[in-house]
Structures are given as structure tokens and as C-alpha cells.
Amino acid sequence: MKSWLFLGIAIVAEVVATSGLKASEGFTRLWPSLLVIGGYAVAFYFLSITLKEIPVGLAYAIWAGLGIVLVAFIGWLIYGQTLDAASVIGMALIISGVVVINVFSKSVAH
Template sequence: MKSWIFLGIAIVAEVLATSALKASDGFTKLVPSVLVVGGYAIAFYFLALTLKAIPVGIAYAVWAGLGILLVALIGWLVFGQRLDLPAVIGMTLIVSGVLIISLLSKSSAH
């Protein structure tokens, strides 16, 4: 269970860092740029801890899937970026895959 919490922390840190990357305006704004570097450092540290118990393929699938969904959500809420129906369907399929892996796969550490 602790490994899944670490993965959750890694995902949140990565999503915040990626969102700050957009706000950094090509690393021309100091505060968002510092958030990018710090967020990615935290994300990779906790991902490394996660990989002690969860297989890399499973951890990365969950990381990427939830990261895509959360970054798209922040893009919509914070930056006013719109998603069309194919994008929503695609993200729904990604989240479905993450849930199947996390809840049903024997490859995953439960």
C-alpha cells in the first residue's frame, strides 16, 4: 500500500511540475521555473521509491495514464484549453486501462 501512496505523490508532483512548465513561459518566469525543477525532483524521487515494490511497466502505465488525465484537466480549468470528443474518449480509454491494470492485473503489486 505504501508504494501506491508513493506513486500517488509522484504523479501529483509531476502534474504540478508539468503545469508549472506551461506557466514558466519557456523558463523565463522564476517562480514557475523553480516549481518545475522541484516538482520533477520530487516526482522522480517518489517514483524511484515506488519501483522497489511495483513493477516498472505497471508503475509507468499508472503514472502516464493518470498524468495525462490530470494535466488535461488542469489545462482545461487553469489555461482554458478545450478537449474535443475524441480526446475525451481517448482519455476515458486510458483511465479504463489504468483501472484494469491496477485492480485486476496479476502483474501489479496489490
């Protein structure tokens, strides 16, 4: 169960870091740049711990899928970026794919 918590921390840290990339303005602003570097360091550290128990394919599918959706939501919420119907449908398919892998796949040990 602890591995799933670590995966959650990795996802949140990656989303914070990725969202901070825009604010860093190409790493020309100090504090947002430090947030990005620190966020990715935390994300990869916790992802590496997660991989001791959760298979890499499953962990990465969840990490990448949720990261895409959360970063798009933050872009909409904070940066005023628009999400059209196609992008919302595409993200729903990504989430559906993660659920299918997690719930139904026999090729990945849970």
C-alpha cells in the same frame, strides 16, 4: 501500502511540474521554473522509491495515465484549453487501460 502513497505523491508532483511548464514561459520566469524543476525532482524521487515494491510497468502505466488525464483537466480548468469529444473519449480509454492492467493482469505482481 506506503508504495501506493508514494506513487500518488509522484503523480501529483509530476502534474504540478508539467502544468507549471506553461507558466514558466520557456524557463524565462523564475518562480514557475523553480516549481517545474522542484516538481520533477520530487516526482522522480518518489517514483524511484515506489519502484522498490511496485513493478515498473504497472507504476509507469498508472503514473502516465493519470498524469495525462490530470494535466488535461488542469489545462482546461486553469488555462482555458478545450477538450473535444475525441480527447475525452481517448482519456477515458487511457483510464480504462490502467484499470484493466491493475485489476486483471496476471503478468504484473500486485
